[in-house]
Amino acid sequence: MGALTDKYCIVGVGETPHMRPSNRTTLSMACEAVSKAMEDAGLKPSDIDGMTSYQAADSTSSAHVATALGMRLNYCLDILGGGSSTEALVAHAIGLIEAGYAKTIVCFRSMNGRSGRRMGGQVPGGPIPVATAEGDNQFNMGWGWTTPAQRFGMSAMRYLHDTGCTTRAFAEIAVAHRYHASLNPKAIHRSPITIEDHQRSRWVAKPFRLLDCCQETDVAAAIIVTSRERAFDLRHPPVFIMGGYARMMTENPQWNYSRPVLHYVAGNYGWKRAFGMAGISHSDVDFISCYDAFTFTTLIQLEANGFCGPGEAGDFVKGGRLKIDHELPSNLSGGHLSEGYTHGVQMVIENVRQLRHRADDACPGWREGRHTYDRSKGCRQLRKARICCGMAWGWENMASCLILRGIAA
Amino acid sequence: MAVTIDYTKLRIVPDPDTREWWEATRRHKYLVRRCNRCGHKWFPPNIPACGKCASMDAGWFETAGTGVIHSYVVVTQPIVGAFVGAVPYVVAIIELDDCKEDDGTVTRVAGVMTNDESEVAIGLPCKVVFEETGNPNIVMPRWQISGSAEKTWRFTE
Numbered sequence: 001m002g003a004l005t006d007k008y009c010i011v012g013v014g015e016t017p018h019m020r021p022s023n024r025t026t027l028s029m030a031c032e033a034v035s036k037a038m039e040d041a042g043l044k045p046s047d048i049d050g051m052t053s054y055q056a057a058d059s060t061s062s063a064h065v066a067t068a069l070g071m072r073l074n075y076c077l078d079i080l081g082g083g084s085s086t087e088a089l090v091a092h093a094i095g096l097i098e099a100g101y102a103k104t105i106v107c108f109r110s111m112n113g114r115s116g117r118r119m120g121g122q123v124p125g126g127p128i129p130v131a132t133a134e135g136d137n138q139f140n141m142g143w144g145w146t147t148p149a150q151r152f153g154m155s156a157m158r159y160l161h162d163t164g165c166t167t168r169a170f171a172e173i174a175v176a177h178r179y180h181a182s183l184n185p186k187a188i189h190r191s192p193i194t195i196e197d198h199q200r201s202r203w204v205a206k207p208f209r210l211l212d213c214c215q216e217t218d219v220a221a222a223i224i225v226t227s228r229e230r231a232f233d234l235r236h237p238p239v240f241i242m243g244g245y246a247r248m249m250t251e252n253p254q255w256n257y258s259r260p261v262l263h264y265v266a267g268n269y270g271w272k273r274a275f276g277m278a279g280i281s282h283s284d285v286d287f288i289s290c291y292d293a294f295t296f297t298t299l300i301q302l303e304a305n306g307f308c309g310p311g312e313a314g315d316f317v318k319g320g321r322l323k324i325d326h327e328l329p330s331n332l333s334g335g336h337l338s339e340g341y342t343h344g345v346q347m348v349i350e351n352v353r354q355l356r357h358r359a360d361d362a363c364p365g366w367r368e369g370r371h372t373y374d375r376s377k378g379c380r381q382l383r384k385a386r387i388c389c390g391m392a393w394g395w396e397n398m399a400s401c402l403i404l405r406g407i408a409a
Numbered sequence: 410m411a412v413t414i415d416y417t418k419l420r421i422v423p424d425p426d427t428r429e430w431w432e433a434t435r436r437h438k439y440l441v442r443r444c445n446r447c448g449h450k451w452f453p454p455n456i457p458a459c460g461k462c463a464s465m466d467a468g469w470f471e472t473a474g475t476g477v478i479h480s481y482v483v484v485t486q487p488i489v490g491a492f493v494g495a496v497p498y499v500v501a502i503i504e505l506d507d508c509k510e511d512d513g514t515v516t517r518v519a520g521v522m523t524n525d526e527s528e529v530a531i532g533l534p535c536k537v538v539f540e541e542t543g544n545p546n547i548v549m550p551r552w553q554i555s556g557s558a559e560k561t562w563r564f565t566e
């Protein structure tokens with residue numbers, strides 16, 4: 001038993017649809033996501049006394065959302081952050097609750113990630129007409145090396161060189177996550193794909209093809225964290241936070257050219273801490289989530305978090321290992337690759353739903369936790385979903401992890 | 410094969426920490442930062458302190474501008490207008506020959522190389538060249554293959 005065991009819970013989750021475009025403000029979307037998370041938990045605005053969010057100077061604030069929904073908060077904060085921030089805000093919420101600053105805290109992300117500010121600086125309608133390269137951008141935009149695909153492609157190429165892995169391993173990730181999206185009515189892309197479909201898709205930044213890259217969508221998503229005492233009074237069986245690490249860095253974090261191994265990522269430094277905190281080993285994990293900004297990012301997170309050894313992920317994922325009903329199901333909502341792009345929140349949301357045994361799938365009784373487990377009829381609920389390891393990432397340099405436990409099944 | 414970049418669509422803004430670096434490229438010099446206390450070298454030059462000893466006494470080291478390709482990516486979908494006419498182009502990370510330190514620390518830089526992916530492989534030696542941009546204040550360093558190597562690796566499908 002670790003220090004956190006059974007003390008803090010995720011009790012509510014909610015999100016808007018994935019839209020392209022939303023034609024809505026980030027404030028409007030955030031209010032919808034927060035309202036849905038409250039409804040999911042069985043909480044009223046007056047029950048919420050803390051709110052945090054993360055953004056990239058592209059979103060609304062906690063104070064705006066609280067004002068709109070008539071909340072009077074004891075704590076609010078909006079941070080700059082990308083992938084891996086959801087788990088960090090959960091860690092932060094735990095600290096606030098433990099210290100007595102707030103009791104029940106909403107964490108949200110709202111973004112017009114497709115129609116508004118896109119990752120890597122791309123503007124709606126095509127390339128940036130005249131780009132200004134200042135700060136860090138002096139030393140990447142000047143050589144046309146700006147987008148996440150271009151940046152991570154460099155690490156991926158070195159990974160292929162170092163490990164002998166091929167892009168068919170990337171394809172395994174795309175195929176597994178797409179299969180899960182096919183079982184998720186909320187997903188943007190629901191048609192199953194094959195390894196060959198992946199291999200035939202067009203290049204974006206070699207070694208990445210189109211089907212290596214995540215979807216960009218307009219969406220808001222929210223989760224609610226509270227203490228065990230409150231959690232048991234609420235609508236769903238609580239999901240307990242067992243352990244994790246939050247926005248852990250590599251050395252030389254901001255400029256990754258000169259790190260000894262380009263694809264040695266922050267998770268390598270964190271997983272022993274997370275598993276130790278949770279008091280579990282990898283064999284206790286029923287399913288995982290990975291920050292799949294790209295197929296490749298899933299591979300290196302599996303290695304970094306000790307699910308396989310360095311350079312072994314290509315073999316590890318072969319044969320559909322990450323698919324539902326196989327050894328280690330991953331990103332059961334379809335993830336960023338196929339469901340849509342929430343900057344990481346959706347992984348936590350799906351993990352919570354699975355651990356409650358209430359995946360919102362095609363089964364008529366999902367709200368009561370009744371599932372058919374018949375994939376041909378659109379059931380995506382795992383039979384056994386007790387412990388989940390969620391692995392998140394910002395860049396190579398930054399990572400989080402959140403190990404959760406359910407008591408529903 | 411030279412990559413054609415439309416520099417009228419790219420505005421580089423040097424800052425107090427990088428002005429000397431851009432001035433050096435105008436004289437066709439490729440600089441990296443060097444710590445005046447412990448000798449550690451690093452890139453990019455907008456980092457104002459030494460990652461080994463935290464000194465802010467950051468000087469400069471003039472490299473020979475030669476190195477070995479450590480990794481590369483082939484960009485086919487540009488998002489900066491200046492590079493729309495340049496695709497496909499290869500960006501590489503280059504490990505500099507003369508910045509290796511006793512404890513194994515290396516300094517790597519990055520830059521555009523070529524339109525022709527088949528020229529490029531991990532392990533090949535390369536050298537810096539300097540390209541006029543039409544803006545007298547900015548000369549852009551680029552990289553070219555400068556020889557062959559026994560052991561190289563190239564992406565294949």
Ligand SMILES: [Zn+2]
Pocket residue numbers: 444445446447448449459460461462463464
């Ligand atoms: Zn120093």
